Amino acid sequence: MxxxxxxxxxxxxxxxxxxxxxxxxxxxxxxxxxxxxxxxxxxxxxxxxxxxxxxxxxxxxxxxxxxxxxxxxxxxxxxxxxxxxxxxxxxxxxxxxxxxxxxxxxxxxxxxxxxxxxxxxxxxxxxxxxxxxxxxxxxxxxxxxxGPASAPIADLDGLARPHEAYPCYDMSWYDAQGRSVVPGGLMTSRGCPARCTFCANYVTGRAYRYRSPADVVDEMVALRREHDIRSFPFWDDAFTALRPRLRALCAAITATPELRDTTWTCITPGNMVKPHDLELMRASGCVAINFGIESGDPTTLKLMQKGQRPEHVVAAVRAARSVGMTTIVNFMFGFPEEGTAELGATLRLMEDLAPATDFFNTRGVLVPFPGTAIYERWADTYALREWWLDPARVPLEPDGLDPLELARAQEVDPTLALDFFRYTPELRALIARCVRFKARHNQATLIRMGAGDQSADAA
Ligand code: B12
Ligand code: SF4
Incomplete structure (x- = not known):
């Protein structure tokens, strides 16, 4: 071997x-x-x-x-x-x-x-x-x-579980005291039916595949029993993409006595959450949803092929808040076709959503990852080819900041200084304002929560 x-x-x-x-x-x-x-x-x-x-x-x-x-x-x-x-x-x-x-x-x-x-x-x-x-x-x-291209794995239930590999990792790399296993999350489905032009998730791809509720629950119970893990981040690309499977999974979690004292969180595009499913999700332990919204401008949303309109998602975020969930909302800035009017619409939507939002995603200036539609479309215009091989374009961040210091550092997005899309001074100033708005909102939430919560990190 x-x-x-x-x-x-x-x-x-x-x-x-x-x-x-x-x-x-x-x-x-x-x-x-x-x-x-x-x-x-x-x-x-x-x-x-x-x-x-x-x-x-x-x-x-x-x-x-x-x-x-x-x-x-x-x-x-x-x-x-x-x-x-x-x-x-x-x-x-x-x-x-x-x-x-x-x-x-x-x-x-x-x-x-x-x-x-x-x-x-x-x-x-x-x-x-x-x-x-x-x-x-x-x-x-x-x-x-x-070799031939590999097909997306169809039978996800049959795969080895991530926690089978915990012994390969030294937990003191993650926890200063090396005390315990740190929950790394799990995937209950792979793939996303949307086609956002900036998205680089080509490993899990566009074909939506999912595990049986019984298999997911079995993994959660094993993590609870063997590692005392009680909070589960589901890292799926589009957790709520398929309503029957969402409802079946929530029902299976609710019906499992060993999971009664556990909670979970998920990520999903804003338009894929139906307000009437939120009660069921909350009852089965969902305490936070990370919503992808990205822009407040319908034309920008259309150009990024997000397949949603701002009004589609506002109701979902407010509804999640009203059933007691923590809300994390993602916005991005600096799309090549975006002007000050479009960004202004995004800023207004963020202001509007702020009362129902616990955390915004940090920073959010567009990075043209290779293979994405954005990269292919603009690589020659903006000399983007192989930018990642230039260490100056991938700066390391300072280590050891506590959550509040981190939220302060996040008032600035280093990607803006890299100026991938050669923004005008007006646009750059407005992007910087949007980034600052999110960071200050997150700081306020952290202070309200006693600065001990790690949710902004996960966002
Ligand atoms: C969870 C997650 C995170 C978590 C990770 C937590 C954790 N401990 O696991 C956190 C929040 C930390 C995170 C951070 C970031 N993430 Co992230 N993340 C993901 C997410 C949603 C799921 C990852 C996952 O488990 N995928 C499921 C498995 C099946 O896919 P996989 O990870 O690619 O692994 C498979 C293969 O790649 C392959 N494989 C992996 N390793 C190896 C090694 C060998 C030897 C072999 C043969 C095969 C192999 O086999 C694996 C199993 O099938 C993906 C989106 C996605 N759908 O993958 C984004 C994703 C990986 N993240 C991405 C990015 C950009 C980031 C950040 C850079 C964001 C940012 N701007 O800060 C940061 C990185 C940290 C930093 N800032 O320096 C991009 C990567 C794009 C790219 N071209 O690099 C993705 C694809 C999101 C996207 N839609 O664009 N992320
Ligand atoms: S909804 Fe999210 S995961 Fe799906 S294509 Fe868009 S950015 Fe990628």
């Missing part, structure tokens, strides 16, 4: 929990019988690149897999060059490897995996173990060729 080291390279902000997508890969490798260790260089108190090198020398993994975000790609490439050694195969996976599958092998990796990793990663480890070619595996590319 292969020895596999999974690495999460450093990101601009520190992670407070192991990254769920990598836990899924680690769990599937363990289930297949491989020996797996992980190093989270992005974690709040995580190890360094030098420690990754030292572990590779000492332990001698056959396969080193890295989860690449666009924001961590350049650091991942630099690390891959340092880790390269005979008998060690370097594999890139994750959102960025999916969006730019040919890039990692040009920057020190032996192979890249596009798409979900639960089948590809064990297949790679098996192939290495048995001396088989890697480039025939679905989703895999090497310098020698590439």
């Amino acid at each position: 292969a020895r596999v080291l999974l690495i999460m390279p450093r990101l601009p902000q520190r992670l407070g929990t192991p990254y769920l997508g990598q836990l899924m890969v680690a769990a599937s490798l363990r289930r297949a019988g491989h020996e797996v260790r992980a190093l989270d260089l992005a974690a709040r108190y995580g190890p360094t690149d030098d420690e990754a090198l030292a572990l590779c020398e000492a332990w001698g993994p056959d396969l080193v897999g890295m989860t690449l975000f666009t924001y961590s790609a350049a650091r991942g490439y630099a690390l891959a060059r340092r880790l390269a050694a005979p008998g060690r195969t370097l594999v890139a996976g994750g959102p960025h490897a999916t969006l730019c599958p040919d890039e990692p092998t040009r920057h020190g990796f032996d192979a890249s995996v596009a798409g979900e990793g639960e089948h590809a990663a064990p297949a790679l480890a098996h192939a290495l173990d048995h001396g088989l070619p890697l480039e025939q595996i679905p989703g895999v590319r090497t310098r020698l060729g590439q």
